[in-house]
Amino acid sequence: MNFRVEKDLLGEKEVEASSYFGINTERALENFNLQNKTINLNLVKEIALIKKAAALVNKDLGELKIEKADAIIKASEEVIGGKFDNQFKLSAFQGGAGTSTNMNVNEVIANRAIEILGGEKGNYSLVHPLNDVNMSQSTNDVYPTALRIAAIRRIRKLSSCLSDLQEELQVKENDFSDILKLGRTQLMDALPMMVGQGFGAYAKAIARDRWRIYKVEERLREINIGGTAIGTGLNATNKFIYKITDVLQDLTGLGIARSDYPMDVTQNCDVFVEVSGLLKSLACNLLKISNDLRLLNSGPFGGIGEIILPKVQAGSTIMPGKVNPVIAEMVAQVSMRVISNDTAITMASSSGQLELNAFTPLIAECLLESLELLERTVTLFREKCINGIKVNEENCKKNLENSTALVTALVHYIGYDKASELAKKALKNHKTIREILYEEKILPKEKIDEIINPYQLTKPGIPGK
Structure with missing residues (x-):
């Protein structure tokens, strides 16, 4: 195996010659060797998008030579496209408020840009990770801005998935509108109701979640890019600060805006708590609905057995013929995970000190995981469970009459x-x-x-x- 030698503040270190990341990432891989989940690639790609935007602005302002800027732009686009996904191996849980992740992106883009210019990886005289790729930026404005953009994109997708789920529940409300069943309170017999009325109540709950999550995007649109280390904007000119926001608007197609007080966005993470809180509300509703369906499906002979959930896989290695409500169980577990992520986000946000929150990597990991899990879970819940639900009318009538x-x-x-x-x-x-x-x-x-x-x-x- 061939190596190249790189150096930093702490000294020299060997880096595998074929690696696009450099010494900073190498140290972080050793320091945070948790062998667990790696950094979220959606976050990485939004950071790369910011690097592209910064290179475009610095090129326009004459701060970067055209050839160098173009190489950085092309390298950033390749990272965004997923070409170098295998170069981002850092643990999601890392000290430094995301500095290691930002440096990982800086180094990969720099070394790829060096290649584009005809040089060899590690020859930072051609393109420097900090002087060039990170020009006029800091981790402390890049990372929160990237997280906000990544979260907005996932929120839009989740909102759309919730709209589809709401519609499917309303279809069931209509399909089962004339079938009587026994309503229950505290798991005890209560009053008659229509099967469709139950699904109508579920649809209303999901409608509230959809609307809340759709609206919360507004909270994330304020970005602090250009605020650099603590929000004062040191080492970033006013022209850069205004231009990069405009460029990011164009590149993302999102209604993001420059914060009128970047220091606030740099140090305060309460917005992420607010977003997570609404995801927790959705998780609570999904958990309740999935548990209701499991109860109503229970049996088929020893339980309530008033609805029939789609059979998607065999349920036991020892009991032939047993089929479990596995989709509803998956939904419940994801919901529990989202609720636990909300607790972590709350603790991380409240643990920030003075001008920066060192725990933004935990916030990023938990928030993006919750959004991505919910998006896929809601879709699977609709497709593999809600869509195929049937009603056992005989059991409904018997339980009601008895x-x-x-x-x-x-x-x-x-x-x-x-x-x-x-x-x-x-x-x-x-x-x-x-x-x-x-x-x-x-x-x-x-x-x-x-x-x-x-x-x-x-x-x-x-x-x-």
Whole structure:
């Protein structure tokens, strides 16, 4: 294996000759050798986009020679396109507020630009990772800006996926609008309802999540690029600061804007907590819905068994014929992960000190993971679970008729105490409420049938009137 020697503040170090990253990344690989998840490539590509924007601006301002700037721009585009994904191996969890990630991108772009200019990797006299690729920038304005752009892109995709899920739930609301079932409170028999009404309630919850997540993009549009190290803009000219925001708007197609107080955006991460909080709200709804579906699907003979979830894979290595609600279980686990990510983001954001938050890598990893997981999970939930749900109408009817739920309709006519007495009698004698009412002859048979008509009991008003 061939090596090249590079040096930095701490001394010299060998770097594999074929590597596009350099000494800073090499040290970080050793220092953060956690052998776990690597840095999010969507974040890497947004950092590379900022490097391209900076090179375009510095070229326009005459700060970078045309040939050098063009090489940096081309190298940045290649990173954005995924050509060098294997060069970004750093752990997602790293000290330095993201400096190692920024340097990883700087070095890969610099060494690729050197190649484009005909030089050999490591010859930083041609293109320097800091002097040229990182010109007029700091990790502390590049990293938060890249994270905001990456988050906005994922938010838009997630919002679209939620819209599709909401629509599918509304389809089920309509499809099952005339099928009666037993409603339950605290897992105990309650009142009759339509199967479709349950799906309508789910659709309303997801609609709220979709709208909240769609709107929260606005919070992320304010960027601090040009603020450099602490937000004062040292080493970045006013022309650069204004131009790079315009260029990023053009490159991303997003409505991002320069912060009027970059120091705020540099040190305060509460916006990420706000976004994560809304993702947690979505996770709570998905967890509740998925657990409801598992309960209603339970059985098929020893449980509730009122709905039938699509069968997607065999469920047991020892029990032949068993099929588990694996998609709903996956949704529940992802939801739990998002909720735990929100806790990490909250702690990391509140742990920032003075002019910088050193824990932005944790915020970035957790936020982007939550967004990416939810986007894919919502799609799979819709395609592999919600879309194929069927109703076991026989079980729905049996559970409703065998319950004491219908007795509630009589309260207006015979009072709560008498209704309770009838319910107790029905349970003791293993009879339906209808059978007990016929036997007791408290009301005429025609009136009884009119009052305990389950279809009336799913609507507002007093049944039989």
